[in-house]
Amino acid sequence: METKQKNNPLHGVTLENIVNHLVAYYGWEKLGELINIRCFNYDPNVKSSLSFLRKTTWARTKVELLYMKSLRDIAKAEKLKIAKNNEI
Secondary structure, eight states, X not given: OOOOOTTOTTTTOOHHHHHHHHHHHHXXXXXXXXXXXXXHHSSOOHHHHHHHXXXXXXXXXHHHHXXXXXXXXXXXXXXXXXXXXXXX
16 A cells, blocks of 8 residues: 655655755755765765765754755745746
């Protein structure tokens, strides 16, 4: 039986997709400032980050929360852009 999780923004999103999104949105340097973990600050790459995050619950939670914040920020920016376009 398949469980629907329509209120879970992380449902169906892999950790790799989350890390790639955050790197594209913030970049490694900013990501390392926002979440101060070694795999983001010293020789950062997706593979080592995934390895660490899969073993470290507190770090994964921080990454997931930052991912959801970035989605809210993107949605907010889109709303502002649409509102500005409607004013013209």
